[in-house]
Amino acid sequence: MEAHVRLSEALEALLDPKRSLADTILVSAEVANDEARWSGLPGRVVGRAQLGRALRELGERARVVVTREVDPSLLRAILDQPPALLILTGAGSPELLADLERVGKDPGSRRAMALLGPNAALRRPEPAPARASASEESRPPPIAVAAELDELVRLHEALGAVALAIAPTPPWLHRWLVHPWLAAHDLVGYVPAEALSLAWIDWLRALEERETKQVLIPLGTPEAALEPRSPGLEQAMVAHALERWTGPVYPAPRVLALLHRATANLLGDHERGPDETPQAADLAMWQQARRALPHFAETLAMARPDPALTLRIPTAAFLAQRPLAQLRRRVDVCPPGRDPSGDLDLEARNPEMIARADVVLESATEVLSDQESKVVLRGHGIEVTRQAFATSASGAASFADKIGYPVALKALSPDLRRKREVGAIELDVANAAATKRAYAQIVANVEERAPMARLDGVVVAEMIDPGLDLRCGGLRTRSGDVAIFAQVQHELPTEPLLARSPLDARDALLMAEGVLSAAPLPARRRASDPDARVLARLLLHLDSLFRHTGERLLLVDLDPVRLLTPGDDREYVTLDARIVQRPHLEGL
Structure with a gap:
């Protein structure tokens, strides 16, 4: 204090x-x-x-x-x-x-x-002449921040009037921003990795409706491993919080300035003024940028220039348009000032199933098996595959008959992280005889290719229809916080998004929108595309699991969880799961 x-x-x-x-x-x-x-x-x-x-x-x-x-x-x-x-x-x-x-x-x-x-x-510049836009005139000038002086100068030039210009962005700046003299000013600029403290998340949440007006670009965001207490997890979590309304923004001063000006009227219609009518040469430059970056421009929102963005610098307008489209989409899903929790229809948890999950955690070792992990997940309302644990070929065939063909078989072992690489998974097993052969083959493969691994048996599970595969879960950071994470599983690598626990409905929906925006097209153009509300409900269940268990859990890893086509009897199913908890000797 x-x-x-x-x-x-x-x-x-x-x-x-x-x-x-x-x-x-x-x-x-x-x-x-x-x-x-x-x-x-x-x-x-x-x-x-x-x-x-x-x-x-x-x-x-x-x-x-x-x-x-x-x-x-x-x-x-x-x-x-x-x-x-x-x-x-x-x-x-x-x-x-x-x-x-x-x-x-x-x-x-x-x-x-x-x-x-x-x-x-x-620097505290002299006030600049007022802009022509009525919405701009009513906004106090922003505060410009950058990692170094040259970039600060360029950002100041792009923004025009600013209240303060500061470099380098300090980790304590949020303390100034809550002061009555600065609280009404938006923040625009860059936050280097060394300034990404967790306090930024608290500041953003306290802004409420004004959070959408801030345009902050994290620089040097670390690629943190999704393992407990990995270095860089806290910084990545803060970076993703700064970007949760827009997604990543191209780090150019003109792009930031255009995006900030466009936030003045997110939900209203925008018509270009007489002095903003685009010239043919500017339109040609914009179209060429679209051709040169087809993956950047593949969404419907990039089909034509957005009238909220002036084309005086066409390339900057093009680069600002995608984050602006993301911002509009997320404001539409989570309108500022409205609690979206009613949209998620969360069901009450079953106390008996939670109690059973607690018993499993208390009796399990530090690393839970897939079977144990799924019992815990099911107890907290997370959908998992229907499966059984077999210790013989005939037992596997009996379980497969009850589950229904086709089935999948996989080794049950806490020591095998990449089961496919050692031949410990068999898919689309069609009948009892094939189930027995698959069981024997998995046991032989593990004994030959991973002789030191402990093999507890073989899991027989239902086969799940195709859908969108994600990896999601939660993990403990070095600071003791919990980071909820999710990412699309795709041939092209996608960045996992992290959010700090506890989550509310808005946090979960914004995170789900951010994750699904990385899904390959034509996803999210059809009625059958993944629903962000489904993923948001899953994220809230994961968050609830961590909060219920206190400091016990180090990692919950659902890899993969599959989002299913709307109309299926389940919205998603967890195919594989791993839970890691603190040793019982630590007194938990």
């Missing part, structure tokens, strides 16, 4: 219209003359050699120090009496940056200090 208060004090000193707190801001003379990195803001200009002494004289009144370098004298003064905010416009050595990061690290301490930098820029 103290860190939040001190950052608010720094902001108030910087933006105070009366400049009554200018003497609490110390600016080195070399920075004061560098308008590219510091302009439009108050402060007492001090020679760099005198900054340390001036900071000591101010004592606890010091709110902001702005300098290109931190010499030993200034560093000692900072260690003794840190300001609320240090703005470092120069590079800084790794050792210095480590020292500065440690200063006032405790966020509850009155000595907590935030750092903007290295190579920082903070």
